[in-house]
Amino acid sequence: MPFPQERPRRLRRTEALRSLVREVSLSPDDLMWPLFVVPGAKVRKAVPSMPGVFQLSVDELVAEAQSGWDVGVRSVILFGVPEHKDAGGSEAFADDGIVPRAVRALREKIPQLVVATDVCLCEYTDHGHCGILKPPRAGGPHQDLGVDNDLTLPILAKEAVAHARAGADIVAPSDMMDGRVAAIREGLDVAGYPDVPILSYAAKYAGAFYGPFRDAAESAPREGPGIPKDRKGYQMDPANAREAMREVALDLAEGADMVMVKPAVPYLDIVRMVRERFDVPVAAYHVSGEYAMIKAAGRAGWIDEDRVVLETLLCIRRAGADFVLTYAAKDAAGLLTGGRR
Numbered sequence: 001m002p003f004p005q006e007r008p009r010r011l012r013r014t015e016a017l018r019s020l021v022r023e024v025s026l027s028p029d030d031l032m033w034p035l036f037v038v039p040g041a042k043v044r045k046a047v048p049s050m051p052g053v054f055q056l057s058v059d060e061l062v063a064e065a066q067s068g069w070d071v072g073v074r075s076v077i078l079f080g081v082p083e084h085k086d087a088g089g090s091e092a093f094a095d096d097g098i099v100p101r102a103v104r105a106l107r108e109k110i111p112q113l114v115v116a117t118d119v120c121l122c123e124y125t126d127h128g129h130c131g132i133l134k135p136p137r138a139g140g141p142h143q144d145l146g147v148d149n150d151l152t153l154p155i156l157a158k159e160a161v162a163h164a165r166a167g168a169d170i171v172a173p174s175d176m177m178d179g180r181v182a183a184i185r186e187g188l189d190v191a192g193y194p195d196v197p198i199l200s201y202a203a204k205y206a207g208a209f210y211g212p213f214r215d216a217a218e219s220a221p222r223e224g225p226g227i228p229k230d231r232k233g234y235q236m237d238p239a240n241a242r243e244a245m246r247e248v249a250l251d252l253a254e255g256a257d258m259v260m261v262k263p264a265v266p267y268l269d270i271v272r273m274v275r276e277r278f279d280v281p282v283a284a285y286h287v288s289g290e291y292a293m294i295k296a297a298g299r300a301g302w303i304d305e306d307r308v309v310l311e312t313l314l315c316i317r318r319a320g321a322d323f324v325l326t327y328a329a330k331d332a333a334g335l336l337t338g339g340r341r
Contacts (some may be wrong), residue, residue: 024318026310028072028336032116032283033329036216037061037102038081049212050288051295053327055081058102062109072333075114077172077325078102081218082124088132089124093158100166107167116170116199117163119156119184128214128221130175130231131155146233149177156180157187164193172260174201176234178250185255197257199283203244203270204262206235209289216288244270248278256280260325263287265312268319275320284321286312291327306335 011021036055038045043057056064065076080099082091091097099117106115122130131152152175160171171188173180181200188196221230236243248259259278261271262285271284294312298305309328316324326332 024314026314026317026332026336028329028333029074030317030323031073031313031329031332032075032077032114032323032325033065033068033073034077034079034325034327035061035064036079036081037098039083039098047212047216049215050292050327051299052331053212053216053288053291055216058098058105061102062105065106065110065113068330068333069110069113071330072337073329074112075116075323076106077116077118077170079118079216080123085124085126087126089121089155092121092124093155093162095162095165097162100162103163103166103168114169115167116172117160117168119160119163119171119173120175121152121155121159122175122221123218126222127224127227129228130234131177133226133228135226146228147177149179149234152177153180153183154187157183160184160196160198161187161191161193164188164191164196168196170197170199170258172199172201174204174262176201176204176231176236179254181251181256182254198255199258199260200251200256201262201285202248202251202256202259203267203274204235204260205238205267206230206232207238207263207266209263209266209287212288212292238266241270241273245273245277248274252278252280258283260285261321263290264316264321264324265290268316271316271319271321281322282320283323283325284316284319286316286324286326286328288327294328306331310335 011017038055038057040057041059044060045055047053078099082098084091103115106113120130122128127133129147131147134146134148163171173184181198184198258281260283261267264284264286274282294308297303309332313324313332
C-alpha cells in the first residue's frame with residue numbers, strides 16, 4: 001500500500017493541532033539575558049550597534065532586570081565595565097568591583113532571579129585580551145606574542161570567587177584558557193562555594209560576530225606593540241567541529257556543570273553534536289552580531305522582526321540548546337507571554 005502523502009498535513013490543519021504535536025517549545029524560562037553594568041548612577045547609555053541594549057549603572061540595572069522579571073525573564077548574565085583598567089585586570093577580582101556590586105543589588109531586590117556572571121579579563125585589561133599577556137622577547141618572532149595561559153588561571157579563579165562571594169548563582173568562564181574550569185572549581189571549593197555551578201563557554205569560536213558586544217563591554221583588543229591583533233590564539237577556529245568535542249569533554253572532566261556553544265546560529269551543527277554526545281545542560285549564545293543583524297533588517301522593514309526573533313530562538317532550541325543567551329530575552333519573553341513592554 002503506497003504511503004499516504006497527505007497524512008503529515010492533516011496534523012498542520014489548525015493551530016490547536018500544530019500545538020498538540022509540536023516537537024520543541026520556547027518559553028521565557030529558556031532564555032538568559034545578558035546585561036552590561038557600568039560605574040555611576042542613573043546611567044542608561046544606549047549601545048548604538050545594538051538597538052535596545054544599554055550600558056547600565058547598578059540602579060538602572062536593577063530596574064531593567066525587574067522589567068524583564070515582570071514579563072517572565074528569570075535569569076541574567078552580567079558583564080562589567082570597571083572604573084579602571086590595567087594590564088593585569090585587577091578590578092576583575094575586587095570584592096567591591098562593578099559586578100559584585102551589581103550581584104549584591106540584584107540579590108537584595110530580586111532574590112529569586114538567577115544571576116550568572118561572566119568570568120573573563122577582557123573587560124578589565126587595558127589591552128583588551130582575555131588573559132595576561134606574555135612579555136615580548138627581544139627580537140622574537142610574532143608567534144611569541146600572546147596570552148600567558150597559566151599565569152591567567154589564578155586570576156580567573158579569584159574573579160569567580162569574588163562573584164560567588166557577592167551571591168552569584170552561576171559563574172561562566174568565557175576566556176578559553178586551557179585548564180580554567182579546573183582552576184575555578186578548585187578556587188570555589190577552597191573558598192567555601194562548592195555548590196556554585198560553572199557554565200563553561202566550552203566551544204567559543206574566534207568568529208566575526210562579536211563586534212557590537214565589544215562596543216558594549218568596551219573590550220576590543222587594543223592595537224600596540226606586543227599585543228596580538230585578535231583572539232585566534234585561544235578561541236576556536238570556525239573550521240573545526242571535532243575540536244569542539246574535545247574542548248567540551250575537557251571542561252566537563254575539569255568540573256563544568258553546563259557547557260555553552262558561542263555563537264549560536266552559524267554553529268547549530270556544533271550545538272547538535274554537543275547535545276547528542278554529552279548528557280549535560282547545553283547553552284547557546286545568540287551573540288551581538290546575530291542580534292544586531294536582525295535589528296537592522298527589522299528597522300529597514302525587510303523582515304518581521306518579532307517573528308524572526310522567535311523563530312531564531314526556537315530553532316536554536318530545536319538544535320539542542322536547553323537555554324539560550326540572547327539580548328532579545330525581554331522582548332521575546334514579552335511576545336511569548338503577551339506582556340511585552
